[in-house]
Amino acid sequence: MSSTVLYMSMSLDGFIAGPNERPDNGLGDGGERLHEWCLPGGADDHAAAIGRLRGVNRAIYEDFMSTGAVVAGRGTFEPAGGWGGDHHDGVPIYILSRGPAPTWAAEWPAVHYVSSLAAGVGDAKHAAGDKNVLVHGAGIAQLALTAGLLDELEIHLVPVLMGDGRRLFEHLGVEPRELERVRVLEGEAGVTHLRYRVRR
Amino acid sequence: MSSTVLYMSMSLDGFIAGPNERPDNGLGDGGERLHEWCLPGGADDHAAAIGRLRGVNRAIYEDFMSTGAVVAGRGTFEPAGGWGGDHHDGVPIYILSRGPAPTWAAEWPAVHYVSSLAAGVGDAKHAAGDKNVLVHGAGIAQLALTAGLLDELEIHLVPVLMGDGRRLFEHLGVEPRELERVRVLEGEAGVTHLRYRVRR
Numbered sequence: 001m002s003s004t005v006l007y008m009s010m011s012l013d014g015f016i017a018g019p020n021e022r023p024d025n026g027l028g029d030g031g032e033r034l035h036e037w038c039l040p041g042g043a044d045d046h047a048a049a050i051g052r053l054r055g056v057n058r059a060i061y062e063d064f065m066s067t068g069a070v071v072a073g074r075g076t077f078e079p080a081g082g083w084g085g086d087h088h089d090g091v092p093i094y095i096l097s098r099g100p101a102p103t104w105a106a107e108w109p110a111v112h113y114v115s116s117l118a119a120g121v122g123d124a125k126h127a128a129g130d131k132n133v134l135v136h137g138a139g140i141a142q143l144a145l146t147a148g149l150l151d152e153l154e155i156h157l158v159p160v161l162m163g164d165g166r167r168l169f170e171h172l173g174v175e176p177r178e179l180e181r182v183r184v185l186e187g188e189a190g191v192t193h194l195r196y197r198v199r200r
Numbered sequence: 201m202s203s204t205v206l207y208m209s210m211s212l213d214g215f216i217a218g219p220n221e222r223p224d225n226g227l228g229d230g231g232e233r234l235h236e237w238c239l240p241g242g243a244d245d246h247a248a249a250i251g252r253l254r255g256v257n258r259a260i261y262e263d264f265m266s267t268g269a270v271v272a273g274r275g276t277f278e279p280a281g282g283w284g285g286d287h288h289d290g291v292p293i294y295i296l297s298r299g300p301a302p303t304w305a306a307e308w309p310a311v312h313y314v315s316s317l318a319a320g321v322g323d324a325k326h327a328a329g330d331k332n333v334l335v336h337g338a339g340i341a342q343l344a345l346t347a348g349l350l351d352e353l354e355i356h357l358v359p360v361l362m363g364d365g366r367r368l369f370e371h372l373g374v375e376p377r378e379l380e381r382v383r384v385l386e387g388e389a390g391v392t393h394l395r396y397r398v399r400r
Contacts, residue, residue, distance in 0.1 A: 012355070012379060012396065013369030014214040030376055145361070155212070159379040159396060161345070163372040169213030172363040176230055179212060179359040181390040190381040194392065196212065196359060 002125040003151035006135045007064045009034040015165035026079035037191040056187040068131030069124035076137035092127045094120035121149045159190035202325040203351035206335045207264045209234040215365035226279035237391040256387040268328030276337035292327045294320035321349045359390035
């Protein structure tokens with residue numbers, strides 16, 4: 001059975017991007033610090049950096065790159081150039097948006113703009129088959145948690161206090177939600193990979 | 201050499217108390233959830249609950265109860281009844297406050313109201329000798345981090361999303377601070393104890 005899994009790199013103080021996020025500054029000021037763990041040696045050449053990944057961090061990278069579908073919001077997808085229409089292995093990508101896809105993304109066969117998160121998650125789980133669904137982005141995480149559509153969280157906890165920026169967990173409402181710790185892995189570069197299942 | 205160590209229980213979404221904190225609701229609504237791990241079986245009889253602590257959680261409890269001094273703010277100290285004037289083993293307690301101690305706390309020999317955090321931390325380190333200094337409270341943590349007076353953080357990460365309340369990490373300013381992961385321990389009840397050293 002497919003699970004929806006949020007994969008996010010987060011600072012110890014809860015930020016997933018630095019301040020001053022803009023289309024040309026997608027991770028905010030200093031936000032690239034949060035992704036250094038999966039791009040060892042620098043972000044200039046992603047393929048080379050990923051080739052240098054080893055150990056626990058490599059296993060986590062392979063885990064999220066073996067998912068069978070992707071769900072995100074347009075605020076994550078569009079500043080990232082839509083991942084060129086292929087996040088990994090051509091798996092279907094569902095983008096939550098009130099409007100239609102921009103022209104530059106409308107022709108990509110794997111990309112589906114959806115106006116309902118529930119429908120998008122349903123389609124993604126169906127498309128993923130036995131594989132999990134990668135959920136990515138703070139806005140979509142908040143919506144999916146609130147709607148009960150998120151099954152698991154994989155937090156890559158980065159050993160830094162950002163001090164300012166965009167938080168992963170905001171606007172969740174006031175009802176506490178219990179989690180089950182699935183496992184903890186101590187990754188390279190001080191990153192701790194925390195896996196939780198949302199209790200129903 | 202004595203280190204100042206912040207010990208705090210925090211939800212995965214970064215809260216150390218629930219909403220609606222008041223003097224008669226010191227942990228906020230639902231905030232007691234964050235302390236269940238060190239009070240197994242209930243908070244009605246603290247001594248009995250602590251007697252039931254086992255394993256990793258017991259070791260962490262013994263770690264912070266073996267510190268040689270305590271530093272906190274009056275917003276932590278006073279709603280807790282000043283811990284009866286003795287947090288543990290009669291070690292000296294330094295309370296940051298703009299004003300003098302209230303009459304009910306002024307006679308306790310271990311309690312010292314200080315108007316300077318730097319002076320209070322200096323006195324606490326001196327008094328603690330070879331032992332560490334327990335730092336407690338969100339406000340004091342923020343001040344100590346900003347002033348460069350915090351050496352280590354011990355976060356008891358509780359598997360719950362509170363959704364609302366008081367955050368541990370706020371108002372830190374915009375300069376990121378790098379941490380060194382010292383160790384990770386998987387405690388009972390799904391609590392993960394994360395120890396970091398603040399890099400200088």
